[in-house]
Amino acid sequence: MLLEPLPDQESLRDTTAKYLADVMSSEQVRRLRDDAAGFAPGYWRQGAELGWTSLLVGEAQGGGSVSEHGLVDLTLIAHEFGLRAAPGPLLPANIVAGALSAEGAGDHSEVVAGLLSGASVASWAYAEEAVAATEPAAMACQVRAEGDELVIDGVKRPVEAAAQSDHLLVTGRTGDGLTQVLVAAGTPGLSVEAMHSVDLTRRFARVELRGVRVPSSAAVGSVGGAGAQVERQFEQAVVLACAEAVGAMQAAFDMTLAWTFDRYSFGRPLASYQALKHRCADMKSWLEGAHAVTDAAARALATAAPDAAELASVAKSFVGDYGAELLQDCVQMHGGVGVTFDHDLHLYLRRVSLQRALWGTPAEHKRRITTLLEQRGDA
């Protein structure tokens, strides 16, 4: 994460770090395995008071960042979540809060207020089965206008915290363009079916929309013209997923390095074996690379730099590939204990593996990078 955070960023990070240290021990994370929601409403409301959902929302709407770049601030929170493999719908709640309060999104202030206070939760129904997350134009979900209503048909999966959400931001196609619609839980035609996940506390669902009707005012942005906003949300999600994964990488690496000093084998600490020292050096280079590229991507996106799209994909591809390798190497250095339920390592292995699979796999992002390179050459 940021080498030189501003004082306000530091205090934002510290309050979250302290809160999570108080309430979210690894034992508590393990206990939440059997919790249907994966997090308690009170936990989330208190977190919201610390700013967990306000950073992508403008001050006029009750939000506010601590620096001028809310996404960069939010990566600090995501990093803390990674460091503790913390539960809660941090990523989708923020993406939706940001989308609903963006310029031209329409008036959704009541929903935004609920997200800001933590009283309600919302999620983004974006991904679809057999469609690369990097290619939203290929999605199948349809949104069509009928009089002063919008009608939605499609299946979205996986949708994080869908069963715990009061609202879903559904992205679908209208002709060749994209449309985003806010759908309240319980709307007729909407069904939510729980899925399974490698993560212990993050819950996901398959969301089916069959002739779901909402008033036109439920549109977020223009009907058929939301492509740019969808891309922006997607890249924000990518950066937040990376920031969380980097936190988990850091925690696993620190834990493993300490283990190599403490664990003796054949009369000497593991840390004294050159074969293992060299692997720790490799891991350190991946870890610092993951920090570096994630911070660069967050900054680029927050400042709308021309290389933001590429950096987001570079980060996601790198953190996905090397984050997972780092975690598996940490397991290898721990030996059998590293894959036992009582050890903490798997909490991070789970989180990093989850984030590798969501928001575009490393392979999908590599293809996207090549397309961006070609476009740059053509320009």
Place this chain on the structure above:
Amino acid sequence: MATTEAEDLDDFRERARKWVTANLRPGGAERAGLRGSTDEEAELAAVAREREVQRAMFDAGFAGICFPKEYGGQGLPPAYQGAFNEALAGYEYPGRLQVPTLSPCAAVLLEFGTEEQKRQHIPAMLKGEELWMQLLSEPGGGSDVAGATTTAMRDGEEWILNGSKIWTTGAWWSDWGLCLTRTNWDLPKHRGLTVFILPLRQPGLDVHRIEMLNGSREFCQEFLSDVRVPDTDRVGDVDDGWTVGTRWMFHERMLYNSPLVSFPAGAGNAAGGPDLLGIARSAGVLGDVAMRERVGEGRVLDVVGNCLQDRVGAAVRSRQMSDQAAAIVRLFKGISAARTRTLGYEIAGAAGGVWADGDGASADAGVDFLMRQTACIGGGTTEMARNVISERVLGMPREPAVGRDLPYRDVPRSATSRR
């Protein structure tokens, strides 16, 4: 045009920009390096041009921006060198005169040289009159620099040098060298070393150009047979060469980040690797999803390497990381450069191994692949970088040092030297 003490940074920047635009040719950091064979005459012409450019920089007050005035420099803070580097972006620059001449060689003289040595050589370096090389690595040594066996024996007011140095880039067109020698075999390894300076064109010093497998002949090996060096050309104290050597290698690690050298801003981040998109296009495989992923992977490694370099650079400057953390960048860039060459070879397909004259970017992929490991060898191997990271950055136990306290003559060494 003289620089006044009062010139402020913005004025300096503006003057630098105007001067560069008016006097230098558009170009960049296009050094052929190890990439393929270079034409000897073209190389000598390029060296001559760089001497001219360096001289022009000197005359305009842009050489040695951070060197003391008494040795021909400008005596300005590093921000001025940074401003000049920004002005240089996109223009030719005298790269062969920066590293290793100004850093580490001139940097070492500034720290350890006698007044006379500094006055004789540093202005000449800044004017482009003296090109320097590092006579550091030895054929029997590899990364173990302190294990030097090139010997200097005292003879009155002179020293007699015998031995061999290797991996000097361009010694055949250079003028002077900074040389690490062993002056006492009865002391432990790090305590019997001494540093000298010596002209490269003199009797007893034979410069041999090494042909690399790709035809490049930039690297040299030097054979020293009874080369006589006056004691006044000794740098630092007798048998205290490792004190000099430690700082020498610090300056070497700084490379183009040193405030003592001019280097176009951003050129260090320019992708020096193969153009994977170009290879894919020339091989006609851009429609293949697997090949598109390889192109993307190469780009990922390039971009992350640059971000990492920026991060570690910033952390070292703000002292959040020790300067040993530079090894993290060295390791990452070495491994990723090797990987991108493998990617290039895979993307090129059969044309990587067998090509025709018109095959475009694919035609370089094969020889680049053969030279792949140079990225993990030169400037300290990636294995050395892993040792530095694990021991100096992560604090893991040091490797046992064999014979740390033995006289160096009793420490086991390679049985034979190269050649």
